[in-house]
Amino acid sequence: MRKQTLGKTGLELSALGFGCVRLTAHSRPEEAIEILNTAYNSGITHFDVARLYGFGRAEGILGQFLKGKRQSVTVATKFGLSPPAGLVGKRWMVNAVKKALGPFPGLLRVAKRRASQKVETGVFSPAAAQQSLETSLRELGTDYVDLLLLHECSIADATNPELLAMLQRQIAAGKVRSVGVASEFGKLPPDAALLADFLQIIQFNHNAQSRNLPRWRNVESRGIVTHSIFGPARPLAEAIRARPELARRFSSDLNLDLSDPLVINSLLLHYNLQSNAGGAVLFSSTDAAHVKANARSVDSDHYDQRQISGFIDFVDQMLGSGAPSNLQATDLDPVR
Secondary structure (H helix, E strand, C coil): CCECCCCCCCCCCCCCCEECCCCHHCHHHHHHHHHHHHHHHHHEEECCCCCEEEHHHHHHHHHHHCCCCCHCEEEEEEEECCCCCCCCCHHCCCHHHHHHHHCCCCHHHHHHHHHHHHHHHHHCHHHHHHHHHHHHHHHCCHHHHHHEEEEEECCCCCCCHHHHHHHHHHHCCCCCCECCCCCCCCCCCCCCHHHCCCEEEEEEECCCCCCCHHHHCCCCEEEEEEEEECCCCCHHHHHHHHHHHHHHHHHHCCCCCCCCHHHHHHHHHHHHHHHHHCCCEECCCCCCCHHHHHHHHHHHHCCHHHHHHHHHHHHHHHHCCCCCCCCCHHHHCCCC
8 A cells, every 4th residue: 555754744654544443342352453453464554543542442452453563553642532530541440341231232332422421521731641642652552652643622722832842842752753633623723824833743524525625724734634534425325315316327427336335435535535645544444344445445446536526526416515615626636
């Protein structure tokens, strides 16, 4: 799989990265490690996790996978959202609850929902950031992370001079290679000029329906990481079933079978790869076949700009869009 240097970080990331948000959806840690190995063996070498994921368990699973591979992968983790205070440092408790409620999926969902409501947000004090990083390094079994991101931060968090000074110290100490922000689009004003120069990474949601990347200003020198790429897949499938004639017309015009979910998924992936050609694109899956198919699609599926632009028009007609009206085919230039 091709790699590219992310902004001015000097870091080489695989074009497709694996999001670890669903690692603990597997019934056993061994299954989660197996899916990570599937991604790695498919050419994916960037892995994105957070202190929050799995109520603190996902980093430990990723750490087990990283043994013997650390120098051949890049790792991003995040701080600012913390597991419920009563669960911090108590993986055994989370594992015990999950095991006990495993046969009762309804009760397990209720327990997860209640725990999610107790997540601590906005934990961006220098001391909390330091503690979160040290915990992440310990769980990941490494002495550095490639990317450390402020998780769902505000502009006030991202411009706090004391926090920024602390982060710069971690870079100087070699514990962090690059720092940035990871927030849903709209939480930060979309102008990178408002961020400190050393916050070199901007990570946010972007896909064929919610085309947020063109809304950002002054991002030329930043490394861009996008996620939520398959968000439109389910509503598109429902819309295609409801409006088959429109799907057939676009299929004929584009010489693509838009009734095939695999084609839709490939187009959703390639829209992101082309629109964020200089950055990295994240996805998450618990299905090994899907992981392999997505990785294979990066190099094996090819669409010209007419097909990608036509697909965007198709998405707009099927679902509507919050994208800027002036999005042009040149925005999709894969060499941008």
